[in-house]
Amino acid sequence: MIECGVVADVETVRCLIQAFCDDNDVSKGYGLLRQVLGDGIVPGNAAFNKLISGFCKEKEYTKVSELLHTMITMNCIPDNFTYQEVINWLCKKGKVSEGFRIFNDLKERGYAPDIVMYTTMIHGLCTMGLGGARKLWFEMFGKGFRPNQYTYNTMIHGFCKSGDFEQARILYKEMCDKGYKETTVSYNTMMTGLCLHGRTDEAYKLFKEMPQKDIVRDVITYNTLIRAISTILHSTYCSSLSSGKSRRSQKFVE
């Protein structure tokens, strides 16, 4: 392109940066950004968002905040997609309160969080107890958004983790009634919660149900159960040892 005398523009740069990021070579994309910024070319939000997303995945948080600053200096106003990445990154990092602060800040500044941002935030808040998450769930309804597959699974996971299986099942049923199909994820979510609260037998029932409903079991399905069952075996083995029935328990473990 350059040899032919065609001048690269912002769109060329955007395409290249996106390609580098899609190819898991975020650093190369970043290098290109630095180079073109030096030449006075400012690629749009798309390029910045792609790089921010890439660096979030690589946990290169210094780069993320640097890019955010560069964006603002270059007059590329971060949009919903930019903030979605940032909030998600903060929540995954355990800085849920900070993410929530930005989320609330955005609303005050006229941004309208959409269903994805609500899902991300509800997911984050679930790690801090269900109060805030439920509040946001209802706020979301008030804004006219309806939960989808992701939102339902997120909230169901929240209830499961807290051990409120009654609420989890109500929501699960509601999800199905709304036409969202049961999936590997929805099953894994329930199973994980049950196992976490020692209800491995119920999780195993679900496990057996899966093929009957043509739902694929994946590595998470198996790992969840294997972990739960091996924990039971281990504690049974230990208690048998202490009560002097080592031979019998050894057989049990086998």
Add this chain to the structure above:
DNA sequence: GTAGGGTTAG
């Protein structure tokens, strides 16, 4: 015309 985000284990 223009890319793109969110769910399940450890």
